[in-house]
Amino acid sequence: MAAKPVSVLITGANRGLGLEMVRQMLAGPFPLGKLFACCRDPDGPRAEALRTLAKKHPNIISIICLDAADLCSIKQCAKQVGSLVGTGGLNLLINNAGFLAKGILQETNAEDMQKSFNTNVMGPMNMIKEFLPHLRTAAKASTMQGMSSCKSAVVTISSQMGSMESVKWSYSFFPAVSYRISKAGVNILTLCAAEELKKDEILFSLLHPGWVRTDMGGEEGDIDAPESVQGMLGVMASLTEKQNGAFLNYKGETIPW
Ligand code: NAP
Numbered sequence: 695m696a697a698k699p700v701s702v703l704i705t706g707a708n709r710g711l712g713l714e715m716v717r718q719m720l721a722g723p724f725p726l727g728k729l730f731a732c733c734r735d736p737d738g739p740r741a742e743a744l745r746t747l748a749k750k751h752p753n754i755i756s757i758i759c760l761d762a763a764d765l766c767s768i769k770q771c772a773k774q775v776g777s778l779v780g781t782g783g784l785n786l787l788i789n790n791a792g793f794l795a796k797g798i799l800q801e802t803n804a805e806d807m808q809k810s811f812n813t814n815v816m817g818p819m820n821m822i823k824e825f826l827p828h829l830r831t832a833a834k835a836s837t838m839q840g841m842s843s844c845k846s847a848v849v850t851i852s853s854q855m856g857s858m859e860s861v862k863w864s865y866s867f868f869p870a871v872s873y874r875i876s877k878a879g880v881n882i883l884t885l886c887a888a889e890e891l892k893k894d895e896i897l898f899s900l901l902h903p904g905w906v907r908t909d910m911g912g913e914e915g916d917i918d919a920p921e922s923v924q925g926m927l928g929v930m931a932s933l934t935e936k937q938n939g940a941f942l943n944y945k946g947e948t949i950p951w
Pocket of ligand 1: 705708712761793
């Protein structure tokens with residue numbers, strides 16, 4: 695019997711890792727049904743590559759307007775996606791959109807903190823809350839045993855910079871205080887969600903993409919987006935209830951909190 699098509703939503707899908715996820719999702723590893731590629735400005739110049747992809751795959755990709763830092767926008771997006779997925783629900787939500795301010799503690803201001811917190815913590819939290827009905831529908835509609843990304847899952851792209859243990863060896867070359875705090879925040883948010891919603895058989899995991907050469911990662915990164923995304927999609931496809939609440943890198947290795 696052919697595997698059931700999976701519906702996937704990606705935030706920040708217009709460039710960087712999000713766009714590369716859209717590209718690679720089209721070729722596997724999931725039997726893709728619908729792909730909701732969300733971005734802040736679907737008609738703007740930064741979404742041109744995404745629009746070109748969507749034109750080539752009109753039956754799979756829907757571009758949906760979403761500002762992850764704006765609850766009204768998330769609610770609208772959830773309504774729109776709900777009407778498109780219907781009784782199948784949403785199988786996989788990928789919280790990828792992120793904001794980085796690089797400053798040391800003495801330079802970090804309220805604006806950096808608020809923007810980091812709104813995008814990197816409140817964004818994933820509101821996405822989880824507003825998409826919960828669709829994730830529950832997907833879990834109930836699935837005949838699969840246990841947990842998996844093909845059934846019902848939320849994968850949040852965090853960062854090793856949110857790891858407490860990383861501060862000693864990485865602070866001197868990458869302080870990014872507000873970013874680190876926000877990624878540590880989304881890590882514990884994910885653990886809480888994993889605990890609260892395990893009864894609904896919705897899987898929650900955190901992935902660190904590596905240091906990747908994107909607009910955010912800069913030219914000095916260790917790897918390019920295709921390598922990172924290939925690794926992350928492989929990890930996503932392999933997730934089971936054993937990884938509920940796990941913090942893994944793109945190679946599937948556990949990152950210390
Ligand atoms: P990027 O190239 O700078 O892309 C960031 C993406 O997030 C863009 O699509 C951007 O959209 C979107 N975004 C930012 N704020 C948003 C908001 N409020 N609502 C919706 N979309 C928003 O960064 P990236 O390297 O692909 O990063 C993707 C994720 O990986 C982030 O969560 C980041 O923290 C994480 N990460 C990256 C690295 C790395 O080395 N690159 C390392 C660790 C973790 P616009 O075009 O509208 O700005």
